[in-house]
Amino acid sequence: MADTRVCAIAGSLRTGSYNKALLRAAQELAPPGVRIAIWDGLRSIPPFDQDEQVRGDPAPVVALKAAIAEADVLLIATPEYNYGIPGVLKNAFDWASRPAGKSVLNGKPAAIVGATVGLWGTVRAQLALRQSFLFTESPVLLKPEVLVARAQDKFDASLRLTDETTRAMLRQLLVALPAFVARFR
Amino acid sequence: MADTRVCAIAGSLRTGSYNKALLRAAQELAPPGVRIAIWDGLRSIPPFDQDEQVRGDPAPVVALKAAIAEADVLLIATPEYNYGIPGVLKNAFDWASRPAGKSVLNGKPAAIVGATVGLWGTVRAQLALRQSFLFTESPVLLKPEVLVARAQDKFDASLRLTDETTRAMLRQLLVALPAFVARFR
Amino acid sequence: MADTRVCAIAGSLRTGSYNKALLRAAQELAPPGVRIAIWDGLRSIPPFDQDEQVRGDPAPVVALKAAIAEADVLLIATPEYNYGIPGVLKNAFDWASRPAGKSVLNGKPAAIVGATVGLWGTVRAQLALRQSFLFTESPVLLKPEVLVARAQDKFDASLRLTDETTRAMLRQLLVALPAFVARFR
């Protein structure tokens, strides 16, 4: 059986991001056969402008779409800003979703995780992101929902995920990916 | 009675944007005493990075915050991308909402409108934006909800709003702003 | 290949309900191999009370769960009341979803349609219902989304669905069901 190739994107730009750290934890915890490539070009994506999109994708968007196209499944780690998806992450989604109905996102399986220093574990951002994946007709893994609240208590000073419950949950999600991807072949 | 100063922002960058055109229509339809200043610096806002925000706002963000601070009320015209708020608009919101709890958005009254060439009139984007304004504790005008579906039929070739029903609805919203702002003084 | 058995439930009690009529249209339009049984016991479901649920399901709930268990897929036709799911429909869902994690809804494929005399086609109710199906880990068909706005113009006086575009969309959904169900076997 072929490996499951995962394109992982964190929705935060700051260096000490818990969501970036969550993706590194996913790499550490991935079972054999699940290969996670972190795409970290988010900062380079220009603001979405449909006029520009019609003229042709800028180079960073070409790179983003290639990373998505090569993967079997997406793994998005999203913070929650203002009870929603970070603008920088949504902006990349807006580019990747074009042309509408025929984009690299259409039909692409996805899984969502998220970390926050707050109490509610990115519940609202994850629901909003699921809604966007409905537009692109991308099946999103239903369970487990990996919602990391009070992230400062669950990662150590070097940003390694140490909380055993969260590690087990994340592992459970990763283990589920190959069969999930197979459903949509 | 003092004028009601409105800071109007469209969530789209393209030249022929119906949401930009909706704000120009608002300027045309504003009753005496309602002054609408369109802020069009969205393209210049860099991707939100908390590290950068902690070091100090970049100049375009300083300008955005000043425009919001000087206004009595915001008027946001939002497209709907992928069943949500455009990333470029949300990114500006993410900057403006900092520092959390003490930002220029906190307690600032707001009104939301939106236009789309699709059928559902930005229903989902407007609800998502209301949810973000809950985080910033910004009261959002409840009615009328100005949802412009099939925008291509409601603006003429020069992007002037010609649909009488939509014009009446937008006027009704603008007329409601002074009393709405007064409630939250 | 075995037939695809569909349990269809309309979320409205009134006699002239467009959502009931939409399910009858589905029966009319179903392709060979798709059998739609309309479950119309919604009125008999008592108000959900966890104390009662612990003591044992009342007879109408037993009947509801049996209808769901026997089906391969659910087809829900939901009105939109107050920008959300009708209480009567959600109440039946609340019963059917118990015991949590092991209910007849868990893992059960579903599809959602909706009709309204309003403009926005039950967009908000359908999104809310998708969110509830996330809790029960029920995969919901992504597309087409069948959203019937201005239903009074699309059904005739005898409540037969006459609008060709809507009929085609509904047929497309029904045709998609067997393969959708097969994915989750």
Next chain:
Amino acid sequence: MADTRVCAIAGSLRTGSYNKALLRAAQELAPPGVRIAIWDGLRSIPPFDQDEQVRGDPAPVVALKAAIAEADVLLIATPEYNYGIPGVLKNAFDWASRPAGKSVLNGKPAAIVGATVGLWGTVRAQLALRQSFLFTESPVLLKPEVLVARAQDKFDASLRLTDETTRAMLRQLLVALPAFVARFR
């Protein structure tokens, strides 16, 4: 200054409901001038049927509407069932919201709280309820959001709210009500 009359409704029927207990805590914590009357007729509300509504409200609905009409503000304590509002609560809302645009809910100020034994504190149910209050043009208090997670740790065996942080938050909400109501006179 006149008392602020609060009509409080819990969205759960079970005897040991934490949401009912939260409303009793509100009565205990209410500052002078805030009078909280708990309306506990939820079980008696029949399933909403528009045909019946057109013929005239059943007696329990008449009582519900009277309780709302007499109050200056609503206080809703909602559990979260299936990531949404309980059907029994939404059903009462569906009745109270009629006739649309002219109901006792239209323009009525409201505040929302919620308790759950789960981790996420009824975040999703509260957002859904806010969305319904948008339909009825009811201003909903923005902050504080009282979200009681792991309720079993915050109430004692006799269902008295003992968690000091939660008590302080609830008191803060209650103290805010008179000024909130005054804004919308």
